[in-house]
Amino acid sequence: MMIVLREIHKVFPDGTYALRGVTLELKAGEVLGLLGENGAGKTTLMKILSGIYEPTRGAIEIDGRPVRFRSARDAMREGIAMVHQHLSLVEELTPLENIALLEGPSLGGLGKLLRGKVEAIARSLGFEVEWDRPVGELPLGVRQRIEIVKALYLGARVLILDEPTSLLSPPEVKSLLDIVKRLKAEGRAVVFITHKIPEVLPVADRIAVLRRGEKVGEYPPSVGPDVLVEAMVGKLKSWTLGREGEPSDVVLSVEDLWVYDRGRPLLQGVNLSVRRREVHALVGVEGNGQEALVDALVGLRRPARGSIRAGGLVAYIPDDRHGRALVLDLPLVHNAVLGIHRRFSRAGLFDWAGARRFAAKLIEEFSIVAPGPDAPARSLSGGNQQKLVVGRELSKRADLLIAHQPTRGLDVATTEYVHKLLVDVRNAGAGVLLVSSDLDEALKLADTVSVIYRGRVVLNKPAQEATVEEIGRAMAGL
Amino acid sequence: MRGFLDSLLSLAVAIAVGAVVAYISGYNPLLVYYSMFVVPFTDVVYVTSALATATPIILTGLTFALGLKAGLFNIGAEGQTYMGALGAVIASYLAASALALPLSFVIGISLAVAWAMVPALLKAYRGVNEVVSTIMMNWIAYWLVIMEASTTFSNPMQPSETIKMPPSARLTPLVPGTSLTAGFFVAVVAALLVYWLLERSVIGYELTAAGLNPVAARIAGIPQSRVVIYSFLLGGVTSGVAGVLQVAAMPPSYSLATNLANVYGLGLDGITAAMLGRGNPLGTLLAALFLGLMEEGARHMQALAMTPFEFVKMLQGIMILVIAVRMLELWRRR
Amino acid sequence: MLLTQTIHAAVPILLAAVGEILAERSGVVNIGLEGLMLIGAFVGVLVGDVAGSGLIGVAAAWAVGLLLGLLHGAIAVYIRGDQLVAGVAMNLFGAGLVAYGIQAVWHVAGYRQTPSWALVDVNAMTVLAFAVAGAMWYILSRTRLGVAIRASGEDPEAAYSVGIDVFKIRLFSTAVGASLASLGGAYLSLAYLSVVTKDISAGRGFIALADVVFANWNPLLAIAGALIFGFFDALSYWLQIFGVARYEVTRMLPYIATLLVVAGVIGRAKPPRALGKPFRKE
Numbered sequence A: 001m002m003i004v005l006r007e008i009h010k011v012f013p014d015g016t017y018a019l020r021g022v023t024l025e026l027k028a029g030e031v032l033g034l035l036g037e038n039g040a041g042k043t044t045l046m047k048i049l050s051g052i053y054e055p056t057r058g059a060i061e062i063d064g065r066p067v068r069f070r071s072a073r074d075a076m077r078e079g080i081a082m083v084h085q086h087l088s089l090v091e092e093l094t095p096l097e098n099i100a101l102l103e104g105p106s107l108g109g110l111g112k113l114l115r116g117k118v119e120a121i122a123r124s125l126g127f128e129v130e131w132d133r134p135v136g137e138l139p140l141g142v143r144q145r146i147e148i149v150k151a152l153y154l155g156a157r158v159l160i161l162d163e164p165t166s167l168l169s170p171p172e173v174k175s176l177l178d179i180v181k182r183l184k185a186e187g188r189a190v191v192f193i194t195h196k197i198p199e200v201l202p203v204a205d206r207i208a209v210l211r212r213g214e215k216v217g218e219y220p221p222s223v224g225p226d227v228l229v230e231a232m233v234g235k236l237k238s239w240t241l242g243r244e245g246e247p248s249d250v251v252l253s254v255e256d257l258w259v260y261d262r263g264r265p266l267l268q269g270v271n272l273s274v275r276r277r278e279v280h281a282l283v284g285v286e287g288n289g290q291e292a293l294v295d296a297l298v299g300l301r302r303p304a305r306g307s308i309r310a311g312g313l314v315a316y317i318p319d320d321r322h323g324r325a326l327v328l329d330l331p332l333v334h335n336a337v338l339g340i341h342r343r344f345s346r347a348g349l350f351d352w353a354g355a356r357r358f359a360a361k362l363i364e365e366f367s368i369v370a371p372g373p374d375a376p377a378r379s380l381s382g383g384n385q386q387k388l389v390v391g392r393e394l395s396k397r398a399d400l401l402i403a404h405q406p407t408r409g410l411d412v413a414t415t416e417y418v419h420k421l422l423v424d425v426r427n428a429g430a431g432v433l434l435v436s437s438d439l440d441e442a443l444k445l446a447d448t449v450s451v452i453y454r455g456r457v458v459l460n461k462p463a464q465e466a467t468v469e470e471i472g473r474a475m476a477g478l
Numbered sequence B: 001m002r003g004f005l006d007s008l009l010s011l012a013v014a015i016a017v018g019a020v021v022a023y024i025s026g027y028n029p030l031l032v033y034y035s036m037f038v039v040p041f042t043d044v045v046y047v048t049s050a051l052a053t054a055t056p057i058i059l060t061g062l063t064f065a066l067g068l069k070a071g072l073f074n075i076g077a078e079g080q081t082y083m084g085a086l087g088a089v090i091a092s093y094l095a096a097s098a099l100a101l102p103l104s105f106v107i108g109i110s111l112a113v114a115w116a117m118v119p120a121l122l123k124a125y126r127g128v129n130e131v132v133s134t135i136m137m138n139w140i141a142y143w144l145v146i147m148e149a150s151t152t153f154s155n156p157m158q159p160s161e162t163i164k165m166p167p168s169a170r171l172t173p174l175v176p177g178t179s180l181t182a183g184f185f186v187a188v189v190a191a192l193l194v195y196w197l198l199e200r201s202v203i204g205y206e207l208t209a210a211g212l213n214p215v216a217a218r219i220a221g222i223p224q225s226r227v228v229i230y231s232f233l234l235g236g237v238t239s240g241v242a243g244v245l246q247v248a249a250m251p252p253s254y255s256l257a258t259n260l261a262n263v264y265g266l267g268l269d270g271i272t273a274a275m276l277g278r279g280n281p282l283g284t285l286l287a288a289l290f291l292g293l294m295e296e297g298a299r300h301m302q303a304l305a306m307t308p309f310e311f312v313k314m315l316q317g318i319m320i321l322v323i324a325v326r327m328l329e330l331w332r333r334r
Numbered sequence C: 001m002l003l004t005q006t007i008h009a010a011v012p013i014l015l016a017a018v019g020e021i022l023a024e025r026s027g028v029v030n031i032g033l034e035g036l037m038l039i040g041a042f043v044g045v046l047v048g049d050v051a052g053s054g055l056i057g058v059a060a061a062w063a064v065g066l067l068l069g070l071l072h073g074a075i076a077v078y079i080r081g082d083q084l085v086a087g088v089a090m091n092l093f094g095a096g097l098v099a100y101g102i103q104a105v106w107h108v109a110g111y112r113q114t115p116s117w118a119l120v121d122v123n124a125m126t127v128l129a130f131a132v133a134g135a136m137w138y139i140l141s142r143t144r145l146g147v148a149i150r151a152s153g154e155d156p157e158a159a160y161s162v163g164i165d166v167f168k169i170r171l172f173s174t175a176v177g178a179s180l181a182s183l184g185g186a187y188l189s190l191a192y193l194s195v196v197t198k199d200i201s202a203g204r205g206f207i208a209l210a211d212v213v214f215a216n217w218n219p220l221l222a223i224a225g226a227l228i229f230g231f232f233d234a235l236s237y238w239l240q241i242f243g244v245a246r247y248e249v250t251r252m253l254p255y256i257a258t259l260l261v262v263a264g265v266i267g268r269a270k271p272p273r274a275l276g277k278p279f280r281k282e
Helices: A042-049 A072-077 A095-103 A112-124 A140-153 A170-185 A225-233 A290-297 A321-325 A332-336 A352-365 A382-394 A412-427 A439-445 A468-475 B002-024 B029-042 B044-069 B077-094 B100-126 B130-150 B182-200 B202-212 B214-219 B224-248 B266-276 B281-305 B310-332 C002-026 C033-051 C054-077 C083-106 C122-142 C144-154 C156-161 C166-192 C204-214 C219-241 C247-265
Strands: A002-011 A017-027 A031-035 A057-062 A065-067 A080-083 A158-162 A189-194 A206-211 A214-219 A250-261 A264-275 A278-283 A305-310 A314-317 A400-404 A431-436 A448-453 A456-462 B158-162 C111-113 C195-197
Touching: A002 A042, A017 A042, A017 A189, A017 A214, A031 A042, A031 A225, A042 A080, A042 A158, A042 A189, A072 A080, A080 A140, A095 A112, A095 A140, A095 C144, A112 A140, A140 A158, A140 A170, A170 A189, A206 A225, A214 A225, A225 A468, A250 A290, A250 A431, A264 A278, A264 A290, A264 A431, A264 A456, A278 A412, A278 A439, A290 A305, A290 A400, A290 A431, A314 A382, A321 A382, A321 B214, A332 A352, A332 A382, A332 B202, A352 A382, A382 A412, A400 A412, A412 A431, A412 A439, A431 A439, A439 A468, A448 A468, A456 A468, B002 B029, B002 B281, B002 B310, B029 B044, B029 B281, B044 B077, B044 B182, B044 B202, B044 B224, B044 B266, B044 B281, B077 B100, B077 B130, B077 B224, B077 B266, B100 B130, B100 B224, B100 C247, B130 C204, B130 C247, B182 B202, B182 B224, B182 B281, B202 B214, B202 B224, B214 B224, B224 B266, B266 B281, B266 B310, B266 C083, B281 B310, B310 C083, C002 C033, C002 C122, C002 C144, C002 C166, C002 C204, C002 C219, C033 C054, C033 C083, C033 C166, C033 C195, C033 C204, C054 C083, C054 C166, C083 C111, C083 C195, C122 C144, C122 C166, C122 C219, C144 C156, C144 C166, C156 C166, C166 C204, C204 C219, C204 C247, C219 C247
Parallel strands: A031 A189, A031 A206, A080 A158, A158 A189, A278 A431, A278 A448, A314 A400, A400 A431
Antiparallel strands: A002 A017, A002 A057, A057 A065, A206 A214, A250 A264, A250 A305, A448 A456, C111 C195
16 A cells, blocks of 8 residues: 655645645555654644645545545545544543444444454554543543554554654553554554654654655654754754843742643643743743643642742733633723723723723734724734734733743734844843744743753753754754 | 614514414404504503513613623522512511611612522532522522511501501602602613623623633633622612512502512513613613513503413513524624 | 322423433533423423323423424524523523413413313323433433433534534434423423413422432432422422421422532532533534
């Protein structure tokens, strides 16, 4: 069996050009490693192969025959299955019931035939599963195996594993790699999507590296991690914006922070500090614990252990502006004062005149394009909504600003603008914690760089002393 | 504007469906609607009667609307109204003079607010669903007030009623021969106050924001518990006033019927008004006036078209059902 | 006998609760149970009277409930509207319709005795109710249909990704669930109380909602909950007869009990994860 993805382009409705002419081949009995950073296009490419997306241009061929997948079911019929990063198991059901779902809603029972089949598959892969405990109670490594069994139950010849190790403990990673070897021995093809080099090296026959929607190259694993890192992150110019003043006293101190989610540690003893006049960039591929850290800092998650000390007022630019920062159905002026609304209180009454003046000032100062202060926030474009949020948070004149993916989804001009604002905040004497998966952005703005990997801070250096390669390696787990 | 048209449309559909039902039941739809919508305007007495009917509905409607604004489903107006009425009766018992009027409001509102605080605290601190808790409180209030009205405060000369409001404490008809009292203006002022509160006070802002996006509100320093408690508190006040007025401003009896006839169903009517009024105080006011008109008309409909009074209740039910569908269909097209 | 009375009193709550458990397990919340019960009671007597058979009346009530459930389901699933508002609308509509209907059809104000030829055996319906509860438990926990229903309510995205038609499942569950509530209403008018009044349900629809939470969405536990509430319902008559407490106080008891239960239980109850959230195919 030979699968070819030929000259695949993918443009999304919102204009994102995710894949730019990627060609890739896949053979039976082979493990292909697909490497790249966030946004490189690896998941998008594989979602096209597994039928979830359709390519804007380009073709898929199986054994020379062109095929078109309109849904995941179509791809399944050709034997291609994808195990997603966020597992699609219903946690409240048992593994057996989850697989029973595949048989459709009939009045039939959950009997011996089904059980026999799945147990056989599991045995062939060398593991056992507790078929009658709710999935939610099972460790993530086991859940992943269930997903693999699910794919094989439907007869998959090609298994695509999307960031399969991001949720696993080291021994579980080893088990997974053993399973991958068995799958290969059975003659199936496995695509292993990851950003973690040490994990893919031992199993892959070939490694393809994507960057910014293009295939940089294909390499045998023997080529070594450094070549791969450079292919992944490229040669970045680290240039800095005008910085004035040196970091002074500490405004945020995080010590030995542990955060758990249902028994799984999201943060494992994180130590971090941010000082005044410092942009501290915390970089890492999404899903390595940054979200939990930010949640803990703003009070949405309670740490199991450790301490957080923030000296002064905290401003927060969330990564999800729709859910966390704005009330979309309310007018701009209402949103402009959200969080600082008490400043407009005159003996319990709202000083709307003052609020409108404030909103007008924000609109002007931050060049927000909007019909007026009474326009519903929903009507603003994403970039302008973010400018509103940023402007609002900046006007708090806080001592600490937490910016979580502040330029995600923004156009180039707005991104530049936000960057400038962040540096201004820093120069004015506040501390900035920039949590970002965009290495370019981080290096451009940071005084200090930390890398978070699997819930731990694995690097912590002044930006000037850190090399791109070093950071790339830390992000990739080396 | 779109909301107003929406309500209008649902009214039209309901009228059409109602006409069919009336016809099937053997009544003349034209006569039914003529007597319901036209006749009330033919005499000042009828108009004032409609306004008087609307008075408590404005207030109970505000209770539900205040809940909706905060993202809650407070259907406790019914029970809170009973407690307000009980408060007026207690005041009449304690004070045989004009003092009974202010005392009625004090006791009535306090009782109603206390009644509202139970589901409020259960929701704020134990996460108890307010739909179930408010309904339970309604039924407990029902039996409690009936018990007190027919025993402790029963009128020895007229056992089907409680003791009457002292004459000097009564709110008398503004126009002789009608049932319109100052109570109507109290209700209108209340609606304006609630509107003003929501638009112009800090707590109004917090309530509105939290009702639309509780997560963002929490991050912005607006705890959900505060929102719940304030919403229920204000709602309790308005329903409490409604209950008091149904005793203190109810000619000719100025007392509470022991079967709660003068307060029964006001909570449900309020919900109807608030939903027709799209959940905002001024809309609720208008809708309540309209419902008052409909109910006044229904009395004439009974006489002229021989149609049972409950027809108007069914019509209201259809209106809300259509609104529930229409309103949501518009949402889909967003 | 207090025990028999408890069991008989539990039936309408059990039926409505089991129906709502089905709907909520699939992800749709229907608070219009009160209205459905009223309509079921009314339709049951109306049709049973005219058709001369209580059984036909029961069937008619069940069918009307099914149709109304389809309506609620369509609103919840396809129009993706506010399920709570739609439920309130159902209650208002039911109250209005029944109040009007009693007047319009029989020209009496308030209540109508169920004619003897339209009566249905209380014990037969009781057995039916408990059988339905048992069957519902079996279907939900031991069949593939039940697995599909539960998946739709917990994680509709995951269910959809493996080919489950979440929309159809939710529509079906809501419709059947509503039909059980109206069946409970028919029980009230055709078997248990033998009258139909404009507020015959007396809050039972909401007590059923509380029972759903109490039962942690398990039909077997719903039996226990319904029996508890039924006990207080029956108790009120007994306390009255023995003059232990005033009539009104005894009537308050079921509601106070419900309130206490809901307040106490709420911590440990775990609703289906996607309950009340409309599902959108991405």
